[in-house]
Amino acid sequence: MGSEPSDAEVINEVLQGRPERFQILLERYQPYIFSILAKHLPPQNIEEIAHETFVQIYLSLPKFKGESPEEWKGWISKIALRAAYSFWREQYRRREVQLDALTQEQREWVKEVMGRASKDRFDELTRQEEAAQVLEWAMGKLSPKDRMVLELTALEGYSVKEAADMLGWSTANVKVRSMRAKRKLNRILKEIMEA
Amino acid sequence: MKGTERILQAFRRVYLSRQAPEPSPYWQANVMREINRLAYEEETPWWDTLFWRLVPVLATILVFLSVAAIKTPLLPQELSSGLFQDPLMVSFISIFGV
The missing domain is CATH 1.10.10.10 (Winged helix-like DNA-binding domain superfamily/Winged helix DNA-binding domain)
Structure with a gap:
């Protein structure tokens, strides 16, 4: 009877050249990342920034030095928050924040x-x-x-x-x-x- | 600042009640497609990538040169005849020649 692989095992497999195993992390943490981004972003931009977040997580995997699931969650939430911040910085730079007067x-x-x-x-x-x-x-x-x-x-x-x-x-x-x-x-x- | 604290308290309730939407059906597949592409790029040597990027550029240049050569009388008589007079055939030969 096979048990679910731990996050650390999956991360190791991805780093050893099996990128398809990233799907496990994607399925496991998609609701978590979406719930973080839903607080900071307009609903129509959540998918796009979540996509960017997971790509960034994949690219930064070799830098992850933590071991516990809490450290992993903290690490990926930082990446999500920084992606949300970059989104707002870009919106302000392009002056796309619409501010009508209050009704x-x-x-x-x-x-x-x-x-x-x-x-x-x-x-x-x-x-x-x-x-x-x-x-x-x-x-x-x-x-x-x-x-x-x-x-x-x-x-x-x-x-x-x-x-x-x-x-x-x-x-x-x-x-x-x-x-x-x-x-x-x-x-x-x-x-x-x-x- | 008391009024501002009350506003912040009201904002807090709204903020904490925000729900994450369900991703669209192809969202995960799109992310994995990009991850696989990145993994492929990491594995491929730079010169291999460069070579395949240059192929269409070289092919296009060859097509233009061949067409230009046919349109000018600078080529020897034997090259400006037969197959080489048909621009479509020249394109075909240039692309598959590369």
């Missing part, structure tokens, strides 16, 4: 959330479609670096050190970016409140 409904949503809505009302507001629209709009107002840092620290709840490790940046850089991004968001929201 009246979206402005009302911001005002109500920032005000003193009761807990039940707050829960209801987070379920409204304006929530996702304003989130996209607000993230689009930030630079790609600020966007990634804010998503990882303020929205996903990673520590500054964890986010720095994932993005391959210094802790000081992530800390400064995180504060700057929050201040910028605060400024944008104030403008909406005062309008």
Whole structure:
């Protein structure tokens, strides 16, 4: 009775000249990589960047020195995050981030959330479609670096050190970016409140 | 900043509820096709790759030279006759000659 090969065994086989065995890693980690990218990218771009991520994983395999499954997952998630960051950098470079002004409904949503809505009302507001629209709009107002840092620290709840490790940046850089991004968001929201 | 924290809290709920879509049916096959191509390129010596990239370029140059030669009276009389007067045949001979 044959058991499933471990990740380390499959990686070894791929490195020894059997690229077709990469299919096992692809099937095993496709949902994991898709779930990471779904948080950071528009739905229509997830497949394309996931494709790039797996190609990058294959090309970087000789550099992987970890042993445990946790180390492997951490390593591939870093590659996925960096691919997402590159995507946003490219979008900003080509100026393809579309930022229409907020609609009246979206402005009302911001005002109500920032005000003193009761807990039940707050829960209801987070379920409204304006929530996702304003989130996209607000993230689009930030630079790609600020966007990634804010998503990882303020929205996903990673520590500054964890986010720095994932993005391959210094802790000081992530800390400064995180504060700057929050201040910028605060400024944008104030403008909406005062309008 | 309190209002911003509330907005971030609302954003967090939306953000964490984002679901990954199912990949299209050919997504995995496309990734594996590229992986196999990369693996093939890694195994093939550079001079082999270069040779096969040069073949169509050389063939095209030969076709143009042959056609140009036929159209000019510079070739000896015996070459400007028969098979070599038909551009299609010249292309055929050039490509398969290479």
